[in-house]
Amino acid sequence: MFVYTVVKGDTLRNIAERFGTNTRELLRFNEMDSQDVLVPGLHLLVPGETYLAAPYQVRSGDTFSSVALKSGVSLRDFEYWTGLRESQGAKLAPGSTVYVPKRVTRKKTVETNGYLLPDGTTSDGNLLRDISTLTYVSIFSYQVRADGSLLAPKDQFALTGAQQAKIAPLMTVTNFDGTNFNTELAHTVMTNASLRRKVFNSILKMMKQKGFRGVNVDFEHMDPPDRPLYNQFIRELKAFVRPSGYSVSIAMGPKTSDSPQASWMGAFDYRTLGQEVDFLMIMTYEWGWVGGPPMAVAPIDQVKAVLRYATSVIPANKILMGMSLYGYDWKLPYVKDQSRAAGISNNSAQNLALREQVPIQWDAKAASPYYRYRNQEGEDHIVWFDDAMSVAAKLQLVYDFNLRGVSYWVLGNEFPQNWYLVKDSFEIKKM
Template sequence: MFVHVVKSGETLFSIANRYGGTAERIRAANDLQGDQLIPGMSLLIPAGPRSTLEPYKIREGDTLDTISGQLGVPPHIIQAVNERLDEQNLVAGETIWLPVPLRAEKTIDVNAFMIPTGGGIDQEILLDAADCLTYLSVFHRSVNPDGTLSDIPDDKLIDWVKAEHVAPLLTVTNFEGDRFSPDLAHVILQDANIRRQTIENIVNLAKTKGYQGVNIDFEHLHPEERDSFNCFVRELAEASASEGLPITVTLGPKTADDPNNPWMGAFDYRTLGGLADRVILMTFEWGWVGGPPMAVAPLNMVRRVLDYATTVIPSDKILMGIALYGYNWPTPYEEGNRATGISPKAAVEQAIRAKGHIHFHAESAAPMFMYRGPRNEMRQVWFEDARSVLAKFHLVRELELGGISYWMLGNPFPQNWTLLHSTFQIRKPD
């Protein structure tokens, strides 16, 4: 399986004919609702070599044939994944994308977050991805100031998760109202008695509910909570180990350790990486709902975070965060104008309706397009597609990471799950 980027004038039938397949197979592989295509759209071709994607800067003297020979991939597969690649006129210094063949199997852990509603829709959402998951982090139970935990309608979901041979994780946060609260975390972390009561409640609830692990997702901590957060995770790990409950810690992205940093100073990667069984890195939200239009998870920034993290955390403990969503911004950007969330599938459908052109940004390895909205306003959409996730999958293999964590289920992205199965072996809990 490989990626073909639609060129101007191509149709589903001409692409199928080029590779000796059928339009029906390509339509099914990409969950297409019709035959309409637009330039820059990524299609999975259910044939040929399995591969990831790696950026390559063209050198003087390179030809398509020499690159093909070094890579061991036919020239037409390289051309397929690049929107414009004139084999007679390669320009030194330009970045192209190379489909790197998979030389060996790699087994990884895959986690995804999900918010339970208590209704049947939970099972539908789960079943779309269950065969690709090792864990499901049920989001979320917040800690109250007295160490008790909030309630959520998770009973049915836990049963469904276990039936699909996926391990449910109890996700505990410092959420208060509609946001993460550093002050709430301070109350929990600084008082030894409340901290001890919180840990006891977490372990007891996990056992009672049938969870198979605990995920701690405390965010926006004050930098001075660094030592107390380390202490909390250490005490929780000790208490959980006696009950056979592995501990996962979700951490914000950082590229160096500055204990005084107001956003990330409290996250001691080295210590927490030693205490936890798994570490989820939130390598997304550079493009966010209240900021200017840009890639949600630009590859260059994800790479910087992982390059640092793997120097202080065992790489096989790290689950790299991947966003199952994008954002749709009004443009030009003005402070206070907020974006709306959009799934990858919905983003492509919007681009098709608008008869747009999807552009793939070289540095961030992310697709985007612009269109005119219903009130004649210009809008800009950044999202994830087959190319962007394959480029991130390449980092998992290159840096020998433990796996991937998705935020969050409920945003349709069928290409992702197909590629995940094609690229990795996914570990199932014992």
């Protein structure tokens, strides 16, 4: 598929005509609320050859034609992709970064995972049946209790839907106590051999009973001194469940070096854990978060830094890169320790920009879109989210780092552009 950047004066009809399609198809690919309103900077998926996005740093002497030639596309397609029109006075500034189309010539086979917080209704199954591009669904979550038992979510409809959609279900086990990831709970479980055994028995029994294909451990906010205990916990869990044919995977926070005493991240021993598990999910998102200052949820420069370190100590074919299906809407001005952003699905963020009729900006360093608007109460807001272009840039990293695949947090946030791009850019492995 091709990413088209809307410029002033565009209509959905004339864009459709340029690419030999119709407005109905463009509305389907991009799930827009209306075909009557477009805004500059909007990135639309349109039918075409398979492309992802790669950064190009403009050099002195570069021209539109020369960069298009280096990218392997026509000048017309280069301008359509970037939204830069030489005839309208656009310039390529030396030192600036432009995301250019990169053709996918041979599709890589990958695995994809999506985390699901089931609500115990038929909507869980319907959601999974609508997404054909998942290898796994990780049911979030089975909460470990201090007595070694597990508090299970209402996942019967989700498991039925996964089976019908040929998506392998993973049982996500956490130290979440219903309010927070509990540091002391994780410590208690990991330090007591008999309690660990009870937890392992509970996990194995539940996987057999419900038809899970593996266990996915997501222990968070662990004390750094518990690092060797967590390594031991995962090692023993693998020895306990693997003989029965179950996979063992984990979710880990992102980091760019190994600092064993660092709060939260210090407990994750990338090298050792990478050796123990079958595969793992790295949570390469939440730089922009509900309580933090406005910024991209997953800035690509930060994501790359994490992947560079991770692939230096973990086999790349074990790594699923984390991707977010949501953005945040901050009221301005941001006040540290007081402001709280509102979560918003990426598709809703796109359509909010259309309703407010505000242009969408592009941060080249983060490879992320954002925009500002003023609501009916006169309050200023800024929204950071992901769109077709930012996803195309992140999915290219799967090729660049030769990763196992991608993992999404969290299903239920609408983002059709992502699923169309994934399906178009890869062969999805089914278990």
